[in-house]
Amino acid sequence: MADEEVLKAVFPFLDGKDLASCMVVSKQWRDIARDDYLWKCLCARRWPSFCKRPNPPTVTYYKLYQTFNKRQHRRTLLPPRLSFDDLEFFIDIWSEDKLIFSEVVAGPVLQNGMMADLSCDLEVREYKMTIPVEPRFTVTWSQTVSVSVLVVRKDSNRVACIINKSRFEYIDRTARRAHAFEYLDFSPDHPFTSGIRGWISLCFMEDGDEGVLDVFGIEMDFCDAANSKEEVLWLLDMLDWK
Incomplete structure (x- = not known):
């Protein structure tokens, strides 16, 4: 043929x-x-x-x-009330009950790692915030790996939860990503906002040992609803800050 x-x-x-x-x-x-x-x-x-x-x-x-x-042309947003300079992200990852990664990431560091992934013809853009994992850590397919992410506003010292001990249950070996997500909790000031997820992914290479993942980076995104720096900041501003 x-x-x-x-x-x-x-x-x-x-x-x-x-x-x-x-x-x-x-x-x-x-x-x-x-x-x-x-x-x-x-x-x-x-x-x-x-x-x-x-x-x-x-x-x-x-x-x-x-x-x-495709996504419709977006109207120009007003400047967000937040900036990445105002934020700190607290990322903790466990394998079973053992803490294997714990880091405070300044907002500008996460912002500088923002990358756009373009699917050419249908013009679907996804913005992912990335940080390297140093030192690297390894996990196996059989382990239960979970993650929590909190964010703090330095201007008011208020805290919001993005991800609360969610498991990395979705593994894409082709893209070399393991994914976890949590539905975001929004302020009562935004009663009709729901169903939006915060995603976090482990970027890995497969180690020489079968079933071992060598994790070298972490990605975070809100691509259910936010696909630019300004949209991410507006979304974070709507969270249920405590």
């Missing part, structure tokens, strides 16, 4: 994000992945009633999917 026939057989099984990623591999892949029939099938799975209209849309189904799947 020719390469083109293989691609045409595989591409219909991909979701929109993966199909868009295929478009940057090569010109051949892009030409095949832009076939509007593939994007019509994706639209039909996502919005089946819309695709039953007798008159097709005036734009391509690819453009339709791209428009309604």
